[in-house]
Amino acid sequence: MMDWSIIIEKSILVVVLFGVSLAIAAYSTYAERKIAAFLQDRIGPDRAGPWGLLQPLADGGKMFFKEEIIPNASDKFLFILGPCIFMTTALMTSALIPWGKSMNIGGREISLQVANLNIGILYIFAIVSVGIYGIMIGGWASNNKFALLGAIRASSQMISYELAMGMAIIAILLTSNSLNIRDIVDQQEGFKWNVFYQPLGFLIFIICAFAECNRTPFDLPETETELVGGYHTEYSSMKLGLYLFAEYTNMFISSAVISCLYFGGYHFPGIDSLHLSQNVAALVSVAVLFSKTFFFILFFMWVRWTLPRFRYDQLMRLGWQVLLPLAIVNVLITGAWLTYFK
């Protein structure tokens, strides 16, 4: 039979990860409004609690108590299924990210990663591509032209950018010889960050991450000027909340993935010279990964309030005619470099 302590250990880790992901998603909304306010020379939310710190709780409470409207002409089962799929897939990706070095509690090695599969990065890729269904099903089931258009935009955008993203990842896999995210992270120890070896790949990856998360400048699926609210036009109450929340969760996870793949994950140069005990070192490594992740979340927001939105044909041209060829060239260069100089 299975070892019960492993099940308990992993369950605790999963619950903590869920809590942390949701808390970060909630406070991302606060951070986003504060940053928007800062960039536009305003004050931002400041009513609920000191500096408006309780604003996400107030928003969440409001979402829960709003009236729930399910349109009569909608496909009710699918209408409810849509946001569920989107949120579930957004939370599932955190399982494969190594959040820190392993800890040692009472003589037991505890790995700060829920599952260490040897197909790591492909799993994340698969879950992201399944997440599209949340938007597509929701948009279609609403039985509303704007929602359908938003859903179609979202899914075609995500399929198109997935290609370039996959190609960017292939270059990383070529240099690291592994699909396992923990291996990829451990190979970057000591400032051998992938971003220095794969600058073009990183640029492609981060642009695709923006498009996959439906963030400005690629937030065409929910352009309020042309599509009312896009795929979530008909949604109200907490179902709308789940869509918005899952988007922030996606942003958090993709920031963590970017930090792991290109910025050394939980490693930081010079951390070994401090000679910390194992558990302290593990906690420091978690803090390192989270600070890198927070930097990228801030970067996502910074870009949102700086750049205007693309037109849809521009978005498609960028994905297919610029990013995909560049990504293929990047793979070729990496392959040639590995063959002739290593």
Add this chain to the structure above:
Amino acid sequence: MSQYLFFTLSILTIVSALYVVFSRNPMHSVLSLIFCFFTIAGHYVLLNAQFLAIVHIIVYAGAIMVLFLFTVMLLNLNKETEPHKTNWIKIAAVIAAGMLFLVLIASLKSTELGPFHLPYRSTIGFVQNIGIKLFTDYLLPFEVSSILFMSAMIGAVMLAKKEK
């Protein structure tokens, strides 16, 4: 434990596959086909073929079925516009499907269902092993099929391109 998983997965696979055929709503049929692909991926995981499982999800559930869903959404199929099929077509379809069933039974009849004799390696489905196999023993079929896909892609682009 894995036996229970196997039976649960098998029942789910068969039920969802049947729902694909019997569902009146094309949207529901596509969605249950997607669910069916997931249960099949579950079977791959039970066989320790993680790579195959995940690629199955990425390619079928993540890419091909999205395009299916697209088509169904844009065609806006409903009962009123469904073309009425004549009896001749129905009879022809039944005969064709019966023949296919016959061929399947004939080909499965001769397979041995005894215990598995080959040396079983639990790591056979891992990425490294599949990669090494593909690029040594099966290099030619692998390259030929990739050229085939390439030509299909270029052909699709050429067909979709407007005449100028």
